[in-house]
Amino acid sequence: MEIQYQGEHLGFGILGNILIILSFATALLSAISYYFSFKQKSEISNSWNPLARLSFGVHAVSVFGIIFLIYYLIHGHFFEYYYIWQHSNSVLPMKYMWACLWEGQEGSFLIWTFWHVVLSFIIIKKAGTWEAPVMFTMMIIQTFLASMLLGLEFGGIKIGSNPFILLRNHADFANLPFIQMADYLSKIKDGRGLNPLLQNYWMVIHPPTLFLGFAATAIPFAYAVGGMLTGRVKEWVKPALPWSLFGILILGTGVLMGGAWAYESLSFGGFWAWDPVENASLVPWLVLVGATHVMIIFNKNGTSLHSSYILCTLSFILVLYSTFLTRSGILGDTSVHAFTDLGMKGQLLIYMVFFFVLAVFLSIKNRKLLHTQSEEDPISSREFWMFMGMLILVISAIQISITTSIPVINKLFNLKMAPPADAIDFYNSWQIPLAAVIALLMSMGLYFKWKQTDLKTMAKKLLLSFVVSLLITIGVHYYFQFDRIQLVLLLFTSTWAFISNLDYFIRVLKGNIAKSGASIAHMGIAFILLGSLIANSEKTVISQNRLNVDLGKDFPNNENILLYKGDTLPMGEYYVTYKDKIKEGIHIRYEVEYLKANHTTGQFQKEFSLFPFVQLNDRMGNVSEPSTQHFIDRDIYTHVTYAELDDKETEKKSDEGYKPGKKYQLSIGDTITTSNSLVVLQSLNKDVDKDLLMLQESDLAVAANILVMDVNKKMHQANPVFILRGSEAFNRPVEISELGLRFAFIKIIPEENKFEIEVSEKEGNAREFIIMKAIIFPYINILWVGCLLMIIGTWIAIIKRIKKLRTT
Amino acid sequence: MKKIHIIGIIIIAVALAVVVSTISNSSTYAPFKTAIENEGSTFHVVGKLNKEKEFIYNPEVNANLFGFYLVDNEGLEKKVLYNGSKPQDFERSEQIVVVGKMDGDEFHASQILMKCPSKYNGNQQDQLKAVSGDTEAAS
Numbered sequence: 016m017e018i019q020y021q022g023e024h025l026g027f028g029i030l031g032n033i034l035i036i037l038s039f040a041t042a043l044l045s046a047i048s049y050y051f052s053f054k055q056k057s058e059i060s061n062s063w064n065p066l067a068r069l070s071f072g073v074h075a076v077s078v079f080g081i082i083f084l085i086y087y088l089i090h091g092h093f094f095e096y097y098y099i100w101q102h103s104n105s106v107l108p109m110k111y112m113w114a115c116l117w118e119g120q121e122g123s124f125l126i127w128t129f130w131h132v133v134l135s136f137i138i139i140k141k142a143g144t145w146e147a148p149v150m151f152t153m154m155i156i157q158t159f160l161a162s163m164l165l166g167l168e169f170g171g172i173k174i175g176s177n178p179f180i181l182l183r184n185h186a187d188f189a190n191l192p193f194i195q196m197a198d199y200l201s202k203i204k205d206g207r208g209l210n211p212l213l214q215n216y217w218m219v220i221h222p223p224t225l226f227l228g229f230a231a232t233a234i235p236f237a238y239a240v241g242g243m244l245t246g247r248v249k250e251w252v253k254p255a256l257p258w259s260l261f262g263i264l265i266l267g268t269g270v271l272m273g274g275a276w277a278y279e280s281l282s283f284g285g286f287w288a289w290d291p292v293e294n295a296s297l298v299p300w301l302v303l304v305g306a307t308h309v310m311i312i313f314n315k316n317g318t319s320l321h322s323s324y325i326l327c328t329l330s331f332i333l334v335l336y337s338t339f340l341t342r343s344g345i346l347g348d349t350s351v352h353a354f355t356d357l358g359m360k361g362q363l364l365i366y367m368v369f370f371f372v373l374a375v376f377l378s379i380k381n382r383k384l385l386h387t388q389s390e391e392d393p394i395s396s397r398e399f400w401m402f403m404g405m406l407i408l409v410i411s412a413i414q415i416s417i418t419t420s421i422p423v424i425n426k427l428f429n430l431k432m433a434p435p436a437d438a439i440d441f442y443n444s445w446q447i448p449l450a451a452v453i454a455l456l457m458s459m460g461l462y463f464k465w466k467q468t469d470l471k472t473m474a475k476k477l478l479l480s481f482v483v484s485l486l487i488t489i490g491v492h493y494y495f496q497f498d499r500i501q502l503v504l505l506l507f508t509s510t511w512a513f514i515s516n517l518d519y520f521i522r523v524l525k526g527n528i529a530k531s532g533a534s535i536a537h538m539g540i541a542f543i544l545l546g547s548l549i550a551n552s553e554k555t556v557i558s559q560n561r562l563n564v565d566l567g568k569d570f571p572n573n574e575n576i577l578l579y580k581g582d583t584l585p586m587g588e589y590y591v592t593y594k595d596k597i598k599e600g601i602h603i604r605y606e607v608e609y610l611k612a613n614h615t616t617g618q619f620q621k622e623f624s625l626f627p628f629v630q631l632n633d634r635m636g637n638v639s640e641p642s643t644q645h646f647i648d649r650d651i652y653t654h655v656t657y658a659e660l661d662d663k664e665t666e667k668k669s670d671e672g673y674k675p676g677k678k679y680q681l682s683i684g685d686t687i688t689t690s691n692s693l694v695v696l697q698s699l700n701k702d703v704d705k706d707l708l709m710l711q712e713s714d715l716a717v718a719a720n721i722l723v724m725d726v727n728k729k730m731h732q733a734n735p736v737f738i739l740r741g742s743e744a745f746n747r748p749v750e751i752s753e754l755g756l757r758f759a760f761i762k763i764i765p766e767e768n769k770f771e772i773e774v775s776e777k778e779g780n781a782r783e784f785i786i787m788k789a790i791i792f793p794y795i796n797i798l799w800v801g802c803l804l805m806i807i808g809t810w811i812a813i814i815k816r817i818k819k820l821r822t823t
Numbered sequence: 824m825k826k827i828h829i830i831g832i833i834i835i836a837v838a839l840a841v842v843v844s845t846i847s848n849s850s851t852y853a854p855f856k857t858a859i860e861n862e863g864s865t866f867h868v869v870g871k872l873n874k875e876k877e878f879i880y881n882p883e884v885n886a887n888l889f890g891f892y893l894v895d896n897e898g899l900e901k902k903v904l905y906n907g908s909k910p911q912d913f914e915r916s917e918q919i920v921v922v923g924k925m926d927g928d929e930f931h932a933s934q935i936l937m938k939c940p941s942k943y944n945g946n947q948q949d950q951l952k953a954v955s956g957d958t959e960a961a962s
Contacts, residue, residue: 402830406830406833406834409834410834410837410838410841413834413837413838413841414841417838417841417842417845418841418845421845421849431851431852431853432846432849432850432851432852433849433850433851433852433866433867433922434849434850434867435845435848435849435850436850436865436867436922436923436933436934437933441848445841445844574887574907575886575887575907575908576886577882577883577886629911636911636912636915637911637912638911639911656907656908656911657880657882657886657908657909657911688881688884688885689884691883691884692884693884782883784882784883786882786886786908788908
């Protein structure tokens, strides 16, 4: 008998499924119509275009509808839907409701589809004769993406994952007994909620930006493919150029936002960790930058068409590859934040292979037309060096891709390779020299003229910026003392890249903003390189704990320090106090006060307070989030790496007695630990003053010389005595009241040359503490200024290209 | 020789260099057995935390020394020491990858990677537990 479930709202699901099928079908219909539309020779009698536009319109409405519907369901807490239950709950603040939408894979495919629709509107409105071929490719892409939401199964093959699946129908729940009850819904109190790691304002802005960047790479791809399909093998470059610049702008911003997120609120201890997920979005960006440069070359002198085509298509295919890497579960052990497989691995692979084969096929078919190189570019021309720059970018992309793809290589060849043990160092050893070369090309690039350059005049123009940069480099190096030559090289070239482009803007362009896109964007990139160079290589961990014995020089990691509540420890130029713990809802904030010593008065003055916190989450695990104090010339980053979350204060008062002691058998020189100190058995003293201890002359007395070092590195001595009177043994314990420790010398084991010592601790010894890490990142603001300049410069370039399009 | 050929050669050469350097720098996923046989070389060992045994973490003495017992995929258990504080929610980890080398009978890790069941998309059992817990409370 059918169970009559109570409290469900099935109408939304039905509507949702209709919209999903509609969005898939109309995308396909629109693609087909656009295909016939551009195949039809006569433009006047183009009968397919209205149908194509109409089906696109319906597609757009269904995509918006699906998004709105899911948002509505999240907002109304309709937990009968699995997606809603899995990604949201009823206590979540309003601002994170959108984040729930794209936390899951289905939602992130939706947001990607959404941006394609938005960009397609602009294409339809502005692209003129390019509408049909470009939209054809866009709609094919949309068909694939829409299929990701279908959630159909044919003979065990799953196509897509449906966001409107009911909780009780989901594989995880279908067989649970309580699901069979008609009122099961009343037993589900709340959703699982948003991952605490993602409850962050970056989660609200970063994914949509990144997906807009992804979507933006599809347009140059669509133009390139459309150009090949319609025989306009050369004409596609010009209208595609503003789009690829737009892609650089948005994707670049998205990637940098990811870095900013990692820096501000994840505990990476930096903004770039060469994590596979970060790399996967950086690589398409690098290739897109390369593509844009060769497209500019083609626009100017008609060469490099083939490279333009290859790179434009490649950057989109790499976006697909990046989606495959992060969503297929293949990254597995190598990345902390890859998605797990939703069973769409095969589908993603087909998607990628389809567009790859399409791009290669069209390129082979049109290879004669694509081949433009009739004469060599002279070595003193701008185009030659731009082309070189593109090559370096591609090499950089290749290196990152291969290393990131190790898990894929393992799968393909059945190997057991693991990423390099120190992956960050490995990436840096390749990427720093490459970045130095890129910066060098950026510093001279704009001074080369198209076709041919008079090298003497060029050298004259560059002299000033060269000398100034050299002086700055010497000064900066003198200050920081870089330990590796490639860092000094990058320091010089990125400084020069900034100054020469600034010089170009001032002296050559005379401050003409409209023409300054390239120079400002290059200044930005130079600053991004410079800022990351200084902040990353010169960061200092001020929470160093020199007390500890570490595991050897390969494991230099004394970066965490213990701070008792109320205690003050010196860190770098500051004194740091752990003042208090404040509980606010699901957050426990730790008040960490930074003080400075005033030398004239000898007193401490408060500089600032930071509130790193731990977000409590029973179901998904607690997450601790750092807090950073920003100054113009540096950031002070503070992170609670470990804290006992229960209150100890109440326990403390209950009993002041000693807990039962622990017995240790020690040789001379052995070290043991107690909850608050290090204990070393240094030596034995057989020459005990018996009178003082009121012992008999015939007694055999031995004292142990025990050195006790507390957390503040203060030394204490304890000398418990072992006494043998005839055959009877007893002892005199000794107490260190300051530390709440008691030592007793229990017995001597002559055959092993060991001594038994009993250590007892007071109940109240457990004091509240945090383990924290503090890092100073110097001049990190250079990086953020660089991001801004990059954005502004690229924007100016886009405007210039759009204006050029209109005039021709 | 045309410029395009030179460029082709450069790209191939660099790609080869990248492949060689990646292979020579790459570490290997291995069980403890291999790490013991090659003491002093770095390996990635994948395993599960032995939740029966206690952690070694005494922050009041050394905040930068954390130890635990890891059972690798072949069932061999070793003590792992790590110079750092105890990672958040270590107890909840499903699977752990430690990067480092054997030293005597201990494995010294320079990096610990954890796969937590519920981070990101979650795992079924965890979800089941969460929900059946709610049901009990309700009934």
